Amino acid sequence: MSSYIEIIIQTALSFFSILFIARLIGRQQISQLTFHEYINGITFGSIAGNMATDLNNETMQHFAGLLLFGVLTYLISLIALKNRTFRKVVEGEPLLVIQDGKLLENNLKKARYSIDEFNMLLRQNDCYTPDDVEYGILESNGLLNIIKKADKQNVTLGDLNLTANEDTIPTELIIGGQIIYENLKKRRLSGKDLIKKLKQFSVKRIEEVMYATIDENGKMYVDKYEDDLETKVDFSEDSKGI
Template sequence: MKLFLEIIIQTFLAFFTILFITRILGRQQVAQLTFFEYINGITFGSIAATLATDMNQNTYQHFVGLLLFGVLTGLVSYISLKKREFRKVVEGEPVLVIQDGKILENNLKKVRYSIDELSLLLRDKDVFNPEYVKYGLLEINGKLNVIKKAEKRSVTCEDLGISSNSESIPTEVIIGGQIIYENLRERKLTGKDLMNMLKPFKVNRIDEIYYSTIDENNNIYVDKYDDKIKYQIDISEDNRNI
């Protein structure tokens, strides 16, 4: 009975301590879930869970640890609001991953995103082909914001009173310099057919291509490792302040 009573007391202590601290810290823990806040929330919850269930007479130590963690979180949040440089170190910066329909592989590597993860984020924005994107910006909370090219924006053929061929979901045929032969066969194409389709892009070797897709109308999208973008935009704070 004494054991259950201790668990009840410690659980109430953990619950109301978290409630009190989160009310003081504000709503950014939920509304702006950055990488730092995600890890912070997991750790915060872990300490509280230990406080609620530990039966080794360490309640005081866990309680102090929970309070100290809350104070440090509040301190970091406060400094981040006041100091942009500090906020950039803690939370990071938005990263441009697509420019003029070209995937910026180096920027994608910096944020440790794969082409599959980028494709998923694009589909979430109703974009099935990177070629349609003027700018793709990966935010600090992991969400992707896109600005479509002018000709691909929301005016529809129905609005203009004209007919158009329906779009299809493109099939990935090259990823990271390697041909996906299974997908190629689904499009009833051979390796030779693919090389012929790549000729207009002045591709000599498959390993020059980072990503390529083909739709049901055999329209091909090609993104090379060397994008040859004349003026690549750098949106980092350091360069904006120059």
């Protein structure tokens, strides 16, 4: 019975310690979960879990470790708040991943995002193709913010007494220089048809294409590894990936 009482006391101590430290660090940890804050959250939970279930009379050691980790986290957050260079090292910085409808592959690689993961972020922004995006910025907390092209802004055609073809979910034809033949068949296209359409985008070889889609209306989106951008936006201090 004494062991159960001990666990109850240690769990309560662990719970209120975490609550106090979280309030001390501030709301930013909850609302803007950056990489180092994500790691901190896991570590806090691990230390608190050990403290709550420890029966080897090492509660105070766990408690001291929890407090020390909380103090270190607070100090790092404080330094990051006042020092921009240190904040970039600890929290990272936003990355420009779309410009003029073109995917910036190097920056996607730098963020460790696959095309499928990135498309999910686009859909969360009510956007189904990079071609609709003027600028896409991947924030340090993993969220994607986009600025749509002027003709894709949220002005309803009904307000202008106009009609248009409905947007459809595009089908992926090429990913990473490789043809998805199953999707090609779904769109009733042959390899020759695909090559012919790609020539309209000055593509000579499939290996030049990083990503390509086609919708039900026959509209294609093609992004080459070598993006032909007239001007490159210097968005971050480290713009080598662009």
